[in-house]
Amino acid sequence: GAGVSQSPRYKVAKRGQDVALRCDPISGHVSLFWYQQALGQGPEFLTYFQNEAQLDKSGLPSDRFFAERPEGSVSTLKIQRTQQEDSAVYLCASRSAVDTQYFGPGTRLTVL
Amino acid sequence: AQSVTQPDIHITVSEGASLELRCNYSYGATPYLFWYVQSPGQGLQLLLKYFSGDTLVQGIKGFEAEFKRSQSSFNLRKPSVHWSDAAEYFCAVRDDKIIFGKGTRLHILP
Numbered sequence: 001g002a003g004v005s006q007s008p009r010y011k012v013a014k015r016g017q018d019v020a021l022r023c024d025p026i027s028g029h030v031s032l033f034w035y036q037q038a039l040g041q042g043p044e045f046l047t048y049f050q051n052e053a054q055l056d057k058s059g060l061p062s063d064r065f066f067a068e069r070p071e072g073s074v075s076t077l078k079i080q081r082t083q084q085e086d087s088a089v090y091l092c093a094s095r096s097a098v099d100t101q102y103f104g105p106g107t108r109l110t111v112l
Numbered sequence: 113a114q115s116v117t118q119p120d121i122h123i124t125v126s127e128g129a130s131l132e133l134r135c136n137y138s139y140g141a142t143p144y145l146f147w148y149v150q151s152p153g154q155g156l157q158l159l160l161k162y163f164s165g166d167t168l169v170q171g172i173k174g175f176e177a178e179f180k181r182s183q184s185s186f187n188l189r190k191p192s193v194h195w196s197d198a199a200e201y202f203c204a205v206r207d208d209k210i211i212f213g214k215g216t217r218l219h220i221l222p
Contacts, residue, residue: 033209033210035210041214041215042202042204042212042213042214042215043156043202043210043212044212045209045210045211048208048209056208056209059209091155091156093210100146100158100161101206101210102158103148103155103156103157104155105154105155106155
């Protein structure tokens with residue numbers, strides 16, 4: 001079946017703009033994760049949903065970052081008042097109850 | 113705290129040579145361990161995983177990894193590399209979320 005999809009694949013924003021990044025998980029996957037991957041680094045955890053409940057948001061770097069998954073399927077990561085240090089690839093992953101996380105292709109955000 | 117260390121930032125091997133990428137983890141309980149590969153501009157692809165059982169795990173593309181609890185290691189190996197194996201490799205441990213190492217970039221010499 002279809003894998004995890006993310007949109008847009010590339011996003012360029014001016015500093016101070018708000019952005020919204022979308023993740024469509026694998027159908028039926030209960031858990032959804034967001035990661036941030038800075039250039040030359042490994043991905044770092046941002047937040048985690050189980051169905052619509054956000055169980056862990058300890059990785060969100062500031063209150064400008066907000067994620068939601070209102071119906072327990074599609075998720076949106078929103079970044080308000082973007083800063084240059086927000087430039088990174090944002091990865092989404094989904095997982096069934098006990099299985100492996102499957103990653104989407106990522107959204108590359110560049111803040112000018 | 114849980115962590116993953118990949119001591120080698122870059123590794124260069126000749127095509128056809130054997131490969132070993134090192135990974136050490138810090139985790140209080142029995143770890144769930146993974147190796148992922150990421151080619152330029154691509155997403156993360158799972159190579160193999162260890163949850164329990166046989167400590168030698170076979171993965172895709174001819175890769176294998178061995179879990180050694182006494183050494184807290186989960187090194188990735190391949191007997192003969194191909195030019196297409198050039199990529200970034202990430203070792204990871206799962207604690208609900210996944211904790212990644214910083215990655216090892218593999219370069220292949222023709």
